[in-house]
Amino acid sequence: MKRRIKTWVVVLFAILDIIAASCLVLAYGPNKKFKTFLVTTAMSTMNHKYLARTIYSENTINEVLKENTIEELDETTDTSAITIGNYETKNYESKYEEQILKKDKNNELYKIIKFKEDGCTYYITVIYDPSRISLAESSNPGVIGNTIKTIAKNNSAKIAINASGFEDSGGNGNGSRATGTVIKNGKIVWTGKPNKWGGGLIGFNKEHKLVLTKESASSAIKNGMMDAVTFGPFLIVNGKEAKVLGNGGSGVHPRTVIAQRKDGIVLFMIIDGTGSKTGYRGGAGYAKMIEVLKRYKAYNAANLDGGASSILIENDKIINNPVGYSSTGERSHPNAWIVK
Numbered sequence: 001m002k003r004r005i006k007t008w009v010v011v012l013f014a015i016l017d018i019i020a021a022s023c024l025v026l027a028y029g030p031n032k033k034f035k036t037f038l039v040t041t042a043m044s045t046m047n048h049k050y051l052a053r054t055i056y057s058e059n060t061i062n063e064v065l066k067e068n069t070i071e072e073l074d075e076t077t078d079t080s081a082i083t084i085g086n087y088e089t090k091n092y093e094s095k096y097e098e099q100i101l102k103k104d105k106n107n108e109l110y111k112i113i114k115f116k117e118d119g120c121t122y123y124i125t126v127i128y129d130p131s132r133i134s135l136a137e138s139s140n141p142g143v144i145g146n147t148i149k150t151i152a153k154n155n156s157a158k159i160a161i162n163a164s165g166f167e168d169s170g171g172n173g174n175g176s177r178a179t180g181t182v183i184k185n186g187k188i189v190w191t192g193k194p195n196k197w198g199g200g201l202i203g204f205n206k207e208h209k210l211v212l213t214k215e216s217a218s219s220a221i222k223n224g225m226m227d228a229v230t231f232g233p234f235l236i237v238n239g240k241e242a243k244v245l246g247n248g249g250s251g252v253h254p255r256t257v258i259a260q261r262k263d264g265i266v267l268f269m270i271i272d273g274t275g276s277k278t279g280y281r282g283g284a285g286y287a288k289m290i291e292v293l294k295r296y297k298a299y300n301a302a303n304l305d306g307g308a309s310s311i312l313i314e315n316d317k318i319i320n321n322p323v324g325y326s327s328t329g330e331r332s333h334p335n336a337w338i339v340k
Helices: 002-028 033-043 058-067 095-101 148-154 217-222 286-295
Strands: 069-071 110-117 120-127 133-137 159-162 181-184 187-191 200-205 210-213 225-231 234-237 243-245 255-260 266-272 300-304 312-314 335-339
Touching: 120 159, 120 312, 133 148, 133 181, 133 200, 133 225, 148 159, 148 312, 148 335, 159 255, 159 266, 181 200, 181 217, 187 217, 200 217, 210 225, 210 255, 210 300, 217 225, 225 300, 234 255, 234 286, 243 286, 255 286, 266 286, 286 300
Parallel strands: none
Antiparallel strands: 069 243, 110 120, 120 266, 133 335, 159 312, 159 335, 181 187, 181 225, 200 210, 200 225, 234 300, 255 266, 255 300
16 A cells, blocks of 8 residues: 555656646746747736746846737827728728628618637727717726726717726736826826827727827827827838737737728727636737738728726627736726727
């Protein structure tokens, strides 16, 4: 009996040694893929940076991040290139154009395109009339956040997605305090801690054209900005895509993107990963996001808050599979882009 127990102990320790050795090879071996994936994915989260720092030094982490980054275009949207309503719905040059331009029966306002690719599920909401898009805030900005479903319901929205990032120190934030600047109805309604994700102001001007700009909020308002949030990075500006080095520095996550085509059609893109709330969430990197956006002719596009924040609401129902820690996968937010 003792000999049998000894044998099992030896086998157990052998297995543990193999696992430990495998982990060391993954973490420190010649193949950089695991290190790059872990560092960029962990360091682009708000509360899980410890996953990278437990294994690697700050110098190693910084080296990885330098090799994996995104170089944004230093341009502001040229709104003269956007002609709203300049499309016709009979002749399609590709299957992607047909998906965009062929409207759903009995719904002239929007349609949702859903497809799976590379382990992700994509939801692209096509909004034909950008004048129906606006920014809606939580019931008490700066004090308490609301779920996107609640914000949508409070504003009688047909469609809603998450907008601003928000302060969430130690995972204890309530979603009320947006990062960066928030503009609503042509006025600055909030200025929070600086946004860390690149980009700048993302919003719509008086002509209902999506404007991506790094200028100050006051300057943007003088130039016609009506509703805007601060986030990024900018993925496409004036038809030119950002340069992605390595995996872009943010790993893979669920994503939220807002974009506009030259014909004025606006795209809300939500990307689900595995849908796991507690484990590996999966998702897409910047290069893949740009590839899909270009496929659907996005002329200007910007990344919004992703990860556990990414969510799509249609008529008070959750459409995607959000990965927040609540039972429904929802979390609280300071504001939302809505379609009424």
